[in-house]
Amino acid sequence: MQIQSKLPQVGTTIFTVMSQLANTHNAINLGQGFPDFMMDEALVEAVNQAMKDGFNQYAHTNGIPALREAIAEKVYYLYHTYINAETSITITPGGTYAIYTALTTILQPGDEVIVFEPAYDSYVPNIILNGATPVFIALEYPNYAIPWNEVAKKINNKTKAIVINSPHNPTGAVLTETDIQQLSNLVANTPIIIISDEVYEHLIFDGIMHQSMLRYPDLLERSFVIASFGKTYHCTGWKLGYCIAGEALMKEFRKVHQFNCFSCDTPKQYALASYLQGKNKYVQLCIEIQKKRDLFRSLMKETGFVYIPSHGSYFECYSYSKLSNKCDTAFAKELVETVGVAAIPVSAFYHNKTDEKVLRFCFAKKETTLQEAAKRLKYL
Incomplete structure (x- = not known):
């Protein structure tokens, strides 16, 4: 066959x-x-305790409320942005899954998605699987900066989304305030959606401030922001992450999510909900x-x-x-x-x-x- x-x-x-x-x-x-x-052994123990306490059945498809609320509190603490935990946060089985779901939510055959290379290897297959076309733009070697003039040339009426990744895998490059201004100028008055891969948001060095889409209301309203617990807490094998988006975008994201992964690991969600209260950890x-x-x-x-x-x-x-x-x-x-x-x-x-x-x-x-x-x- x-x-x-x-x-x-x-x-x-x-x-x-x-x-x-x-x-x-x-x-x-x-x-x-x-x-x-x-x-951290304390997080391991928290999962063990959650299992002993009986939290071993299906969690809510969007993620347990306590964890979504803890994420919303973290976002406000870090970025001074209020996120509605009920309508705008969904727990996912890893960041890669969240990226796939976000792209599947928005893409139709014939759409184009701008991808900066070198690029994390899941982006392009995700785009192709949804019948869309990746539009490649090379980052400027050796600093791996975004050539914004080139981005402006590639945007057209087929451009559905731009994939942003900061801190960047594989290079470790990070967005600057100038990058944010350039991005904001380019997408203003367009229907372009931003897929912002921020799974390394807490792994940023040299006193540099992380330029999250969560800091900027005009960008956030058109963004899916992707995060990872695995990268933050050294538990990549857990495959747990989350997506943040505005209510309208998240409503459609959840339609795809519920039929692809009904819910995520329950005891780990309860453990993370309590562990997130320790701000110093991240x-x-x-x-x-x-x-x-x-x-x-x-x-x-x-x-x-x-x-x-x-x-x-x-x-x-x-x-x-x-x-x-x-x-x-x-x-x-x-x-x-x-x-x-x-x-x-x-x-x-x-x-x-x-x-x-x-x-x-x-x-x-x-x-x-x-x-x-x-x-x-x-x-x-």
Whole structure:
């Protein structure tokens, strides 16, 4: 029996390939974005207690009220924006799911969506699956800034949405106030919707303020804002996140959501509702993770890699042009096989495989892991 593939160009992702190679060669995996250190035991205990207390059946399809209210309180505390927890917040099984649902909510065949590359790998398949067309705009290497003049040229009457990601995966670039002003000017008096991927909102460094769509009423009214508990609390395997949008947008989002994932993990929602009251856990997170970035940078000075500054996320990109002329995919595989360190070739985040001889490393690891990885990389 044969079916016509909806994604004929899609194969095994580079993340799976590199992780399998890492396992085969017993390599240190700095490729896929997950911590190798333990999450807070207090949150683990809170989930255990919720299960013991009997919170093990279906939760409300929109998420338990206590968690949605805690999120609304957090948004007000951080961004001084009031969000209606009843009508504008939906709990989802991870940020990637929320992005897919937001795009599915708004897209019709023939629509166009502006995507900045390098781009997180789920955006383009999501767009194609909904019969729409991705319109690619390359970020300006090496700072990975948005070329707003180019964006203005690509907007037309088919443009349904713009996908924004800050802090950015894979590069760690972040939006500035100037970017926000440019974005606001471009979408004013248009029906363009913003898909704002902010799963690394609490992982932003160097004293920089996160430019969330939640800060700006004119942008928020046309945005789906995506967040992740997994990235914030070092529990990526939980696959829990949420989406915030205005009432009209969220009403349509929930129509799709209810038939795709009726509800999310109940005991974890109860645990997170209470855990969110500890504001320092997410406020101080940037300090904790920046220390890891800075440590990795200092260790990598003894190698031939040159860092491209990351101001957020789990990741920093490094140029290897002084070390090899090989394409980035071949060089990444060589690293695994010869020195036992896995990274992700940044060409994997471009539809046309643009190769700047750059690899992405995940520094959200234990100090000993980062030290051993850098030690191995010195012997290239």
